[in-house]
Amino acid sequence: MKLNYPVLNIARSKTKLDIESPIIGSGVVQKIIEHYPDIIHSSKQALVIGAGPIGLAVKKSLEKMGKNVDIIDVDTLISELNMNLFDVVIGCTGENILADNNVKKLGKVLLVSASSSDKEFSALTIREHFPKNTDPHKDYVQGEVTLSNSGFPINFDGRIQFLPLEKIQITLGLIFAGICLTSSREFSNGLNDFPTDIGNEITNDYLVLSRQNN
16 A cells, blocks of 8 residues: 555564563453453363464463363464354454354354454354444354354453553553654654554663563
8 A cells, every 4th residue: 555654563562472462462351350250160172263372372372271272373264163162252363264154154152353443253144133233342142152242352341441451551662652653753654663662761771660560
């Protein structure tokens, strides 16, 4: 995409990927425990789709809770898997990974998004089968399939922030730094990497504060 203005790529900065991803992964699992405690203690596996930083962090957090987890990347066909092995599918891709006609073929399973939108499970198509409402956090049950949080990320719970400030301040710090950088430095049009030196400084300050809080 040709951009006629500079964009600072905070989303792919090393600081965000290395520090924030485990925090988000842990937060997603805490939300699953909060709303669906039986899932964590069942004998079935969890399926995480998307082996990026968030997906790997979700997998690690689930395993810490004693849940058996299988993880696949986005290019693996779900139709090739034995879905009877899983009682929860967690989408971490930011893409539509499950077409509406495939949703109908699933057994008893909970669908949870851990990305940034409601794309993972054809959520819009599923919602269209139900009367309109104004609750974006409603679960939709279609047959034996439950779509969590209207298909939106389970950690998007309506609060300004779903994690304690001392944890999510790393993200707030990056965003604030991005605003300062783009107003004070010249960047070329298009996508620009977040400056490594600034990222390292924010990371170091965050780790110092984290040790003090602990």
